[in-house]
Amino acid sequence: xxxxxxxxxxESMKDGNDMEKQRNFKKFLYSNNTAGYVFSLPFIVGFxxxxxxxxxxxxxxxxxxxxxxxxxxxxxxxxxxxxxADERFMNSMKVTVIYVVIxxxxxxxxxxxxxxxxxxxxxxxxxxxxxxxVPSLIGGSVAVALVWKTIFSRRGLANAIxxxxxxxxxxxxxxxxTAMGILIAMSAWQFGSSMIIFAAxxxxxxxxxxxxxxxxxxxxxxxxxxITLPCLSPIILxxxxxxxxxxxxxxxxxxxxxxxxxxxxxxxxxxxVYNHAFKWSNMGYASAMSWIMLIIISALTLIxxxxxxxxxxxxxxx
Amino acid sequence: xxxxxxxxxLLSGLLTMGLVSGCGSSSSDEGGDAKNETKTxxxxxxxxxxxxxSGDKIxxxxxxxxxxxxxxxxxxxxxxxEEQNPNVDIEAEFYDFDSYFTKLDTLVAAEDPWDIIQMxxxxxxxxxxxxxxxxxxxxxxxxxxxxxxxxxxxxxNNNGDQVGISVGTNTYGIAYDPAMFEEAGVPEPTDDWTWxxxxxxxxxxxxxxxxxxxxxxxxxxxxxxxxxxxxxxxANFFNxxxxxxxxDDPEPIADYFAMIQELTEAGAYPDAxxxxxxxxxxxxxxVTGDAAMTWVxxxxxxxxxxxxxxxxxxxxxxxxxxxxxxxMIVQSSQMLCVSKTSxxxxxAAKFINYFxxxxxxxxxxxxxxxVPIMTEVRETVKAQADDSSKxxxxxxxxxxxxxxxxxxxxxxxxxTEIEDYDKLLIEKVQYGEMTPEEAADDLLEFAKGxx
Numbered sequence: 001x002x003x004x005x006x007x008x009x010x011e012s013m014k015d016g017n018d019m020e021k022q023r024n025f026k027k028f029l030y031s032n033n034t035a036g037y038v039f040s041l042p043f044i045v046g047f048x049x050x051x052x053x054x055x056x057x058x059x060x061x062x063x064x065x066x067x068x069x070x071x072x073x074x075x076x077x078x079x080x081x082x083x084x085a086d087e088r089f090m091n092s093m094k095v096t097v098i099y100v101v102i103x104x105x106x107x108x109x110x111x112x113x114x115x116x117x118x119x120x121x122x123x124x125x126x127x128x129x130x131x132x133x134v135p136s137l138i139g140g141s142v143a144v145a146l147v148w149k150t151i152f153s154r155r156g157l158a159n160a161i162x163x164x165x166x167x168x169x170x171x172x173x174x175x176x177x178t179a180m181g182i183l184i185a186m187s188a189w190q191f192g193s194s195m196i197i198f199a200a201x202x203x204x205x206x207x208x209x210x211x212x213x214x215x216x217x218x219x220x221x222x223x224x225x226x227i228t229l230p231c232l233s234p235i236i237l238x239x240x241x242x243x244x245x246x247x248x249x250x251x252x253x254x255x256x257x258x259x260x261x262x263x264x265x266x267x268x269x270x271x272x273v274y275n276h277a278f279k280w281s282n283m284g285y286a287s288a289m290s291w292i293m294l295i296i297i298s299a300l301t302l303i304x305x306x307x308x309x310x311x312x313x314x315x316x317x318x
Numbered sequence: 319x320x321x322x323x324x325x326x327x328l329l330s331g332l333l334t335m336g337l338v339s340g341c342g343s344s345s346s347d348e349g350g351d352a353k354n355e356t357k358t359x360x361x362x363x364x365x366x367x368x369x370x371x372s373g374d375k376i377x378x379x380x381x382x383x384x385x386x387x388x389x390x391x392x393x394x395x396x397x398x399x400e401e402q403n404p405n406v407d408i409e410a411e412f413y414d415f416d417s418y419f420t421k422l423d424t425l426v427a428a429e430d431p432w433d434i435i436q437m438x439x440x441x442x443x444x445x446x447x448x449x450x451x452x453x454x455x456x457x458x459x460x461x462x463x464x465x466x467x468x469x470x471x472x473x474x475n476n477n478g479d480q481v482g483i484s485v486g487t488n489t490y491g492i493a494y495d496p497a498m499f500e501e502a503g504v505p506e507p508t509d510d511w512t513w514x515x516x517x518x519x520x521x522x523x524x525x526x527x528x529x530x531x532x533x534x535x536x537x538x539x540x541x542x543x544x545x546x547x548x549x550x551x552x553a554n555f556f557n558x559x560x561x562x563x564x565x566d567d568p569e570p571i572a573d574y575f576a577m578i579q580e581l582t583e584a585g586a587y588p589d590a591x592x593x594x595x596x597x598x599x600x601x602x603x604x605v606t607g608d609a610a611m612t613w614v615x616x617x618x619x620x621x622x623x624x625x626x627x628x629x630x631x632x633x634x635x636x637x638x639x640x641x642x643x644x645x646m647i648v649q650s651s652q653m654l655c656v657s658k659t660s661x662x663x664x665x666a667a668k669f670i671n672y673f674x675x676x677x678x679x680x681x682x683x684x685x686x687x688x689v690p691i692m693t694e695v696r697e698t699v700k701a702q703a704d705d706s707s708k709x710x711x712x713x714x715x716x717x718x719x720x721x722x723x724x725x726x727x728x729x730x731x732x733x734t735e736i737e738d739y740d741k742l743l744i745e746k747v748q749y750g751e752m753t754p755e756e757a758a759d760d761l762l763e764f765a766k767g768x769x
Contacts, residue, residue: 068426068427069423069426069427069443069444069446069447149595154591154592154595171589171592172591173590173591173595174589174590174591174592175591176749179591258594259594261591261745262589262590262591262594262745262749263590263742263745263749263751264742264745275738278420278423278424279419279734279735279738280732280734280735280738281423281443282735
């Protein structure tokens, strides 16, 4: 450490101008901004290479007839026009919306309920909390989807239980309604990450509120509705937005368990995009679909935020 | 402090470089440089090592789809080849059918497909990425002296270019459980049985035994491409040039839809959910005893028989009329191709030659991909065949001896999309959302729109 320093010192004494330059360079090198940029360089490169550039490329492809391995020709908005005449596309939009509208509230309600019980001071609460979190950790994986598929297969656990109860077997994956139900149940089962966030939020609510309500003679239900829900509403908003976005993009379950069937009843948006892009090579068409998805999700998120002022409670307002 | 900062700078710089080079494909130059470097290192260290390293180790990438039996056998043959050719290193990848083509599609788009590609009748879509093998046959790299022009023709395109070398021929049929037929009192299929007989057998078996009459059918072949060729001799659904349809009568297609609908309603054919539960041929409902028949490619008979562990026989696909056309020929089940972008085309061709001609290798492969096209290889494999394999040879011979018909077995580029649409239509008909006639009209219209 000492040697190089004295070396630079000796050098700079020779030539004042050179010293000036070197100092400027050092200033640049050691300034906070430079360090900041250098440290964020890995992210910036990743963001440009894996996010921004692909997004722009897909925007270009969405106005071409690009098929994998072939030339892309500009065709204007034809893909977008074709989409709205495509019955399967309309259907995939419909089933995705059904899935989102049912699975997100069910999942959040379930997560809140479990979080509510797990914030009570009881023995082993942390253990149970981790236990309930496990399904979310492995949630997106193909393995879980395969397990789920096996449970509801013709000779699976679900039918074995039905048979044990003396009921008829059900073709779970063969009936459009039950197939969708299975996917929704699987999503609700993966409530862990929302639950952890709810649990953290519940702990933040000051106990004095509850004590005051107790003195005023409020019952448990009243306390929940008048204290817990309003105090938790910012966190509900956060969970709602995050879960809605991820539900719109759900792919693995439908891809592994139902493959979009039966009769396209679980042909989720993301799955249909995947099939067009990678199975049938219609990259241009799939890109157009992805852009519509982006617009829908953005619009929906915006709407949720706009309505939030009517139901999200913040302490500063009151 | 300063040094710490510089170290940090260097480290983050390195990380970034790693990230950047990580994304880029390892180009041939890089690889070459790295090898040269290790070579000089080795020269200094040790003479024996130099001997090995200077032999210019080349790496060939190869991939295929198939069952576990195929993966095991092919890996074994690759090992044997590497032993005989120490300078060649073959990196093998294997997938199920759908993933294989998804992966190939992305590799083709990146202009970096495997050196040796396994390919089926859907080659027109990938022809731009495939090196024709004619010149390799001419210069003797690939020896075809032991096969016939007819066999070579099974893997040529319309211009007569040799797209690949067939690693086996096959044809389709109906595998069935004779014991179940007997138990249900249904006569066993004959060589000229009809779809009506097939349907009646399905219904009767379901009624008597409570199992599916038939497991999953290939509804696109049985219900569309072969059916069209059966409805009118020498007619085809796709034209020979692969540029469009050569058929516009919805009636035979509608009849097939109606038949499947009737069987599904009677519980003689699996519904859409049950179909999705069949993971591979080893888990087919015929194997598990839940069905009396199933659609089968002749090279899969072995797997089915082994997995079922009981007597399974195979019959030709039913016809529309007793004396009508059969609509199907013996075809190349799959071929090996060399990619146009391969660095080592010559070496890849050499491996293909080994794969199709070497007797020891084929003893291991055991005709699992289909009946070999090389005469001596075929005789060897036949000689070591067990009963179920013998059945394959007899069956393929039988179909090969049917009167010659002009059936198109090459699939044009949009075939997958049309086939998937056909699957959807079958479900729509099964769930009563469409009549068979509407579905057939819709299919023709959709298929036309794809060209």
